[in-house]
Structures are given as C-alpha cells and as structure tokens.
Amino acid sequence: xxxxxxxxxxxxxxxxxxxxxxxxxxxxxxxxxxxxxxxxxxxxxxxxxxxxxxxxxxxxxxxxxxxxxxxxxxxxxxxxxxxxxxxxxxxxxxxxxxxxxxxxxxxxxxxxxxxxxxxxxxxxxxxxxxxxxxxxxxxxxxxxxxxxxxxxxxxxxxxxxxxxxxxxxxxxxxxxxxxxxxxxxxxxxxxxxxxxxxxxxxxxxxxxxxxxxxxxxxxxxxxxxxxxxxxxxxxxxxxxxxxxxxxxxxxxxxxxxxxxxxxxxxxxxxxxxxxxxxxxxxxxxxxxxxxxxxxxxxxxxxxxxxxxxxxxxxxxxxxxxxxxxxxxxxxxxxxxxxxxxxxxxxxxxxxxxxxxxxxxxxxxxxxxxxxxxxxxxxxxxxxxxxxxxxxxxxxxxxxxxxxxxxxxxxxxxxxxxxxxxxxxxxxxxxxxxx
Numbered sequence: 411x412x413x414x415x416x417x418x419x420x421x422x423x424x425x426x427x428x429x430x431x432x433x434x435x436x437x438x439x440x441x442x443x444x445x446x447x448x449x450x451x452x453x454x455x456x457x458x459x460x461x462x463x464x465x466x467x468x469x470x471x472x473x474x475x476x477x478x479x480x481x482x483x484x485x486x487x488x489x490x491x492x493x494x495x496x497x498x499x500x501x502x503x504x505x506x507x508x509x510x511x512x513x514x515x516x517x518x519x520x521x522x523x524x525x526x527x528x529x530x531x532x533x534x535x536x537x538x539x540x541x542x543x544x545x546x547x548x549x550x551x552x553x554x555x556x557x558x559x560x561x562x563x564x565x566x567x568x569x570x571x572x573x574x575x576x577x578x579x580x581x582x583x584x585x586x587x588x589x590x591x592x593x594x595x596x597x598x599x600x601x602x603x604x605x606x607x608x609x610x611x612x613x614x615x616x617x618x619x620x621x622x623x624x625x626x627x628x629x630x631x632x633x634x635x636x637x638x639x640x641x642x643x644x645x646x647x648x649x650x651x652x653x654x655x656x657x658x659x660x661x662x663x664x665x666x667x668x669x670x671x672x673x674x675x676x677x678x679x680x681x682x683x684x685x686x687x688x689x690x691x692x693x694x695x696x697x698x699x700x701x702x703x704x705x706x707x708x709x710x711x712x713x714x715x716x717x718x719x720x721x722x723x724x725x726x727x728x729x730x731x732x733x734x735x736x737x738x739x740x741x742x743x744x745x746x747x748x749x750x751x752x753x754x755x756x757x758x759x760x761x762x763x764x765x766x767x768x769x770x771x772x773x774x775x776x777x778x779x780x781x782x783x784x785x786x787x788x789x790x791x792x793x794x795x796x797x798x799x800x801x802x803x804x805x806x807x808x809x810x811x812x813x814x815x816x817x818x819x820x821x822x823x824x825x826x827x828x829x830x831x832x833x834x835x836x837x838x839x840x841x842x843x844x
Contacts, residue, residue, distance in 0.1 A: 433634070433657045438643040443659055446610070446645060447684045448760040449507035449555070450718055451751075453744075454688055454727035455497075456559075456695040458515050459483040459535075461732040467696030470517045470565050474578030477518075477566045484519065484534035492541065492734025494548040500736065501554065504744035505751030507759075508555035510613050510725055511545060513602055515559070515696075516576065518566030522606070526597045529566065546606040555610035557645075558602055560595075562616035562628060567591060571626075573619030592629055596636060603640040610645065611660065612637055617650035631657055647686065653678045663687040667713075668720050685722035689713060691740055697729035704739045707746040708834045714747070714758065715784045715835055719773020721763030750834065753809060757782040757837050765842075766795060772835075779844050782808065783825070785836040791829060797822040801843040808837035816840075 435443070460467045462483050470480050501509055514520045520530035522542035528534060531541050542558075549556040565576030571586035603609055620626040634646050634657030645659035654661050661683045665673035668680045668687065676687075692704045705713075710726065717724040728740045736744075751758070757775055764774025764781050771793065772786040785793065798821045805814040805825060815826040825838060 435659065436638070436642040439638065439645070439659060442610070442643040442645055443684050446508075446660065446723070447721075447762070450723050450758050450761070451504075451506045451714060452508040452510055452555075452557070452686075452723060452725045453501045453504065453506045454559075454695075454725045455509060455511045455730060456515070456697075456727060457512060457541075457730040458517060458521060458696065459487045459519050460515070460517055461697040461730065462487060464697055464699035464732070466694045466698045466701075467512075467515055467517070467729075468575075470579060471576045476580040478580065480517065480579070481519075481529060481534075481566065484529065485536070487531075487535040487732070488537050489541075489730075489732060489734030492539075492544075494541075494544040495552075497545070497730075497736060498548040498552045498554055500741055500744050502552055504748040505755055506554070506726075506744075508557055508610055509545070509549060510557035510559055510611070511542065512559040512561075513542060514561050514564075514598065516561045516563050516565055516616065518561075518564040518570075520598070522602065524598055524601055526594055526601075527567075542602075542606060550607050556606070556608075557611040557613055558606075558609055559613045559615060560599065560602070562595070562614055563619045564591070567594070569594070571620075573616075574622055575619055592633075596633060599633070599637060600640060603637065603644065608643070609641060612644060612646055613662070614646070614648040614650075617648060617652075630655060634658070645684075649688075651675050651678060654681050654683055658683065660684045660686055663722070665689055667716055668722050685720070686725055687717050687722050688725040688727060690727045691743060692729075694729060695727055697731055697737070702739065704743060707743055707750075710743060710747055711750055711834050712786055715775075715786065716768065716773055718758050718761060718775050719763055719768050719784060754835065754837060757784070757808060757839075765800070766797070779842045781840040781842055783838040783840055785831045785833075785838065788831050788836075791827045793825045793827065794819070794821075795823045795825060795840070797842070803841045803843050805838055805840045808839045814838055 456467050460469055463469050513522055523532040523540040524530050532538055546556055564570035565579045568581050569587040569590040571588055572584040637644055637646055647660040647662045649662045661681045663676040666676035668685050671677040693701045714724045730736050761775035761777045764776040766774040771788045772784045775782045802823050805816045817824050
C-alpha cells in the first residue's frame, strides 16, 4: 500500500513539475506576436534545387530518386537571374509585410551557407553565393520581416530517421542516428538565428512524418527553448496540423482558413495564439512548369480578406524558377494585389476579426470602434448586420466616403446600398458608439 502511495505521490510531483515548467513568452515575444498579427499578409517562397526538375518540391520522394543521384542537381544549379532587391521590392509593392523563405526543405539541401554540411548553396553549387544572406540583407534594408521555413525531416541525410516519406531514396539505415541529426538541426538553427540578423519566425514543417510512430519524440521543447534563448522575439510556428504545442507562438493552418478543413489538413481546434493560413498562388508550392493554373487576383484578395475576417494572416506562396526569377504571372498577381492594398490596406493591417462572424456575403474586420464590412458576394442592395446591443453612429463607403443609409431593426442594423455591389470587395466603414 505504501509503495502504491509513494508511486502515486512521485507521479503527482512529476506532473506538477512538468506543468510548472510551461512556456512563458518574454515581453519582446509578446510584442512580436502583436506585430505579426498587425502585418496580416506575407509571401511564402519555396525554392531549392528541386526547382531544376520543375515538378514540385516533393519530386525526390514522389519519384523515389536516389539521394546520391539527386544531390548531383546541385552541381548544375546556377540561378543567374536571382536578384534579392527585385524580389523584395516586388513583394513589398504587393502590400506583404513579411517573407517566409525555405532555408532547408525535405530534400535536405540548405539554401544558406552552413558549416555543418557541404550540401548547401555555397559549397555544392557553381553559384557560390549565399542566397539567404542576400535576401536577409535586402529584407532588413527594405523593412520587410524575414521568417525562415525549416524542415524537421530530411530525405538526404543518412542520420535522419525514416518516417512515412522519403523511404525510397536509397539511404541505408531506416533508424538513422537521432542524436546526430537532432544536433545537426540545432546547429543549423543556431546559424540561422546568429548569422542573418533579426528573424521574425522559425516555421517548422515535417512533424507529421512520424505520425505513424506515436512514441517518436521530436524533442521540440529543447529546440524551441534554444530559439527563444537566441532571439527572444523570434516566433515559433509548426505546421504539424495539431493544436499548438507548448513553446509555440503562432498557430498554422495549411490550405484552409481557421475552422475550415476542405484540404483535410486543418481540422485542429483554434487557439488564442496569432493565426496564419498558408496557400499557394497556383497549385504547387515549389516551381512546376506545367502548373499555370494561377488563382485570379479576385480569388487571392478574397482569401486575404477572409483570413483577416477570421483574425488570421495569409501567407501566400510563390515557387521561384530555377533561373532565380519569380514567375511572370506571380509578379502580375503581386502587382494587382498591391494596387488593391494601396486603397484598402487600412481595413486589413492592424485589424482584428470583426464583431460580426463571417457570413456567405463576406466578413468584417475591426479596429477599435470602426467596423469594416467586406462585402464579397451579395446579390441585393440591402444587407442586415447582426449588431444587437450596439449603436451605429454612421456608415460610409470606405473608398468613396459617401454616406450609406442604415436603419436600426430587430436584432441589428440594415444597410441600404445605392446598388448591388460589383467591386472585388465593397467595403463599408461602420462607426460603432463605444
């Protein structure tokens, strides 16, 4: 009996100890979270030697390419047209406030100069330039935040334990050497957070590769603590498709808005952390020569607006070409979204999801007592706003500043528009009495 009691007491103390060691973000980190939410719009860049095959970033595992043969791609990678200033300028003009760049994807190739592997952009290619350094310097110069994608899995390294992907790349040891691989990752993360200036976030991906091995321990707490120690303001996010883990600062949703799960990757509960949804501009993340099915400017703007209406950021992806240029259609979309943001950015930046939940007609965003009604799909000249208990002082068209008639009615307010909206997003600014 005493043995059982002692065992129970020990277990209780261990649980209490674990709970007492919960993550406490610093003031710098909390400030960074708020700035992240205020930014609302970022651009994802999936770029690596896989762009040379022009079939997407998963080709190595999809085609079971031998890891030693695949590595030979690096010998011919020479993106002569890469110009960090042009990239950042085009992205800044779109209205995006940050860039998330793939420092190392699942194929294991490092797009930065690392001391811990010669399989990198400087040592393994004839290009011999540190692309990440040039991009980081330009981001800092132009006032664009830089986030770094970092893969937890590796289809190239022999010490990386096998998961459910990358099993046909010819590596000899399925078990790998976890201690060696974990040390390698942390060494690289230390480089990324030491040699490239201020980093806004580390964006992890690949946890799901071990989802068929529930006992697998990624040792995330130690890794997260190291990141926060090196740069306290740096946010940690993980595209694991689960509710956030301890030590994470943002919650990521892939190819779906929070609360939606059409793609089957985002059924997790929504947390109180800052939210971000990532989506492709066409169909693929990495460059695919046959994928010219780019989403229309209207679709992209609607996705951005709907994300903001759900209190989330949009991270919109582009797959750069192997020559170092952003695809022409992607540049067109960036410019067109930028023109819209010049007019309506105030209704997105620094706002939070409005007091009216998303509806089929659209969403609302809000800053203090100003409610921005984003009308995306409406086949009528009247719109009911469920604002019961709130007093509306005035309503105007956001762009033209012309008054919009409204009338208080049961359960809220009815807006009367001069015509059926045909704009990509008809925004009505509603001032609510505090």
